[in-house]
Amino acid sequence: MNQQELLDMIRKETPLQISHYYPRESQEAFWKRAAQSAEWQDRIAEIRAEGLRLDHLDIPELTFSLFIAFARTGSRLEYERVYFERRRRLNTYTFLVLLEPDNPVHLGRLEDILWSVCGEFSWCLPAHLPADFAISEIERHIDLFSAETGFSLSEIALLLGERLTPLLRTRIQDEVQRRIFLPFLTYGPYHWETARHNWSAVCAGSIGAAAMLALDDPDKLSHILLRTERSMHYYLEGFGEDGACTEGLGYWNYGFGYFTYYSDLLRARSGGRLDWFQNDKVRSIALFQQKCFIGGSLVANFSDSLPRIRIHMGLSHYLADRFPGVDSPPDGLRAPYTEDHCSRWAPALRNLIWTRQGVQTEEWASGSYYLPDAAWVVARHEPSSSGKVYGFAAKGGHNDEPHNHNDLGHFILAGGGEIYAADLGSGEYTADYFGAGRYQYACNGAQGHSVPVINGRYQSAGREYAAEVLHASAAPDKDELVVELSGAYETPGLKSLVRSLVWHKEPLPRLELCDEYSCEGAPESWTERFVTWRRPELLEAGTVLLPGSAGGGVEVHYDDKLVQPEITAREYRDHSGRETLWHTLDFHVLHPGPEGRLAFTFQFLS
Known part of the structure; x- marks a missing residue:
């Protein structure tokens, strides 16, 4: 499909609406039901407990000493712990606003962290920036986490809409435009656009998703989607026909997760005419997770993978609904809300809205x-x-x-x-x-x-x-x-x-x-x-x-x-x-x- 064909299709289709996220009921009805569900009691309790912890803490600052630590010592943990704690705060108060829409305290704390994230020096991690980067060109750089942040803010802005003050909504739009869309359209191509591993799926998928959520200019949107679609081809080239992720199951969760989040939005935005889920290799990759477990939460953890992994239940249920042969995982393998040390918004949201109630399964079969x-x-x-x-x-x-x-x-x-x-x-x-x-x-x-x-x-x-x-x-x-x-x-x-x-x-x-x-x-x-x-x-x-x-x-x-x-x-x-x-x-x-x-x-x- 060339750009003109994609442009014509985009113009004909309806922009993404909140209803895409809740096809069976309104957003308000979904979160009211989630808050009252006995089956989801543990999931909601985990979010509320995290909110109680954060209520007693100020927003942690990303100081200069934290930012410069990687350049001076090669250590990443100091900066990243604070960076991801801020993302945890963003996620938690967004969920609390959705669960308790009449609570002004939650909304105030959410708006504070949204404003603070918009003001960060860079959305990139220091470890992903060139050692000799120029301050005047800091906005040119896009890494995994800057792209994810653009996606997260765009999605949160859509879901909360007019609950957020107009000034804050405008700033979110401007920052995503300045840090993500403008550099992507102006300074590329980026090295990760042709990567045959998780970077292409996460970076390009997040940018494409953010564009579908936040851009009302069909010409810019078509330019972005043409490039993100090309990156998805490269991502899939990193897999053989057996669907195995040689980076390990943790990176399957990460890369294939963002591939799926993007593809779901693309399918909706294109009226079903662009559908990666019709691809046979995508089905093979979807089957990889259930082949990796060797007992309980233990996995074949070759490469940079942890020995024990918990399931992203929303992603798993979504793939099971899309592909025959993909099994719903044992409920006991569900990843708790706080397990993702990177506090990624996209999987956290979908672990709620994509998880099917009433699905209880035992241990994976032999x-x-x-x-x-x-x-x-x-x-x-x-x-x-x-x-x-x-x-x-x-x-x-x-x-x-x-x-x-x-x-x-x-x-x-x-x-x-x-x-x-x-x-x-x-x-x-x-x-x-x-x-x-x-x-x-x-x-x-x-x-x-x-x-x-x-x-x-x-x-x-x-x-x-x-x-x-x-x-x-x-x-x-x-x-x-x-x-x-x-x-x-x-x-x-x-x-x-x-x-x-x-x-x-x-x-x-x-x-x-x-x-x-x-x-x-x-x-x-x-x-x-x-x-x-x-x-x-x-x-x-x-x-x-x-x-x-x-x-x-x-x-x-x-x-x-x-x-x-x-x-x-x-x-x-x-x-x-x-x-x-x-x-x-x-x-x-x-x-x-x-x-x-x-x-x-x-x-x-x-």
Whole structure:
């Protein structure tokens, strides 16, 4: 579709109205019903509790010392904690005004934070600004959070309408125009417009959504939508046909969430003629979430993902309504209102208006999946009458994936709500975390993953360092992944390294892992490394226990004539900046030869 065709279509269609958000009733009726609903009591109570907390606090200021901290130290947390606290305040008082429209205190506090957000030096995070930015050109920069802020303010202004004073409504319009629409139309293209990961969906999706909500100039709107539509194509190119998000499930929530919020508004604004939900790949991506869970809230958390993730229930119900085969998630996985540390408005709103009442589901059903484009095997196994869910995940791929970790051949084991073979997930985001020192962080480098260490060397970063899948299957009785890993290492003389992982789905499951290697001459050293949150215990020669919190656990069986175990406690800074304990269980080959076969069995105990 060219610009003229899009322009003609936009002129013919009705601008977005509040009724789009509440197709079955008025806005007032919806929020009155939500406030009185027994089923939503917990959701509304979480918002009210946050309001009570904020009532006793002043709006926190984004001071110069906070803004400059990243440039001086590389630390992001100081500024971002205050920035996101302000967004939490914005969200909370908007919801309270909708829930209690006759309460002038809530409206006053909302207008104060709206005015304050409009006055921020930049809506961008300092970490996303160029180190040498010019103050006179600060408004040219658009990042994830500035685009989100433009979307949030535009949507809040539409929903509250004349409840907001005319001066404030005008300022919101002017600031979104000045910080979002004008630079996007004048100074682009931006680097993220052609990104094949979450940035294109979030930035372009937020700008396109804000434009549909706030612009009454069809010519400008058509210019913006042509570019945002192009970015959505690039975003989808970042997925294979299997729909896997190699950035991890957290970034699926983020990127695909904003893709969905934008696409929903676009579908309405175009009278259904522009509909991304008719795309087969979009359906495959929508199915990814339910394939990721390996028991309770535990997920296959490869890349920069947390080990435990809660569901955006509104997004999940919306996708289940759109696509056959997308399951509504277990109600117990619902993310609480305060869980999103970034306090994003768009998902917070849709977690209320898109969630269907009367939907109660149990644990995800057992299932095994092979995702060939990502080269992941993910399995969720609940033996009959066991009451326990066991999970397994393993991956191939390459070492230049979005939010990449050097982790080819890495695997995860979980059972009964506990993780035994772990992925450390995302660490604290700093300047160096996304810079030259990225793979010095254990959570990113191969040293923090369950993969071999050869001659003291870890896997290397780069697209050329890749695994070759030799065999993969997901079957009722067992799942398998066999990968050639020699291409992941810059190790002279390494001719072949084949890792075989076989997950036996028995009443007490077991994983059989075998590494077979071939070298030109004997390697100087060879270590089989396994990563765990548990503190391993040497029970006897040939057996190490990864203990469960309440007994049981996983026994690791090995040939004590070939390898010697070493247990080491380590620490890293997690995504929230907390020092976190983890352990390596290293098996050092006693006499490495030019060829070798190293086998381990991970056996779950009752």
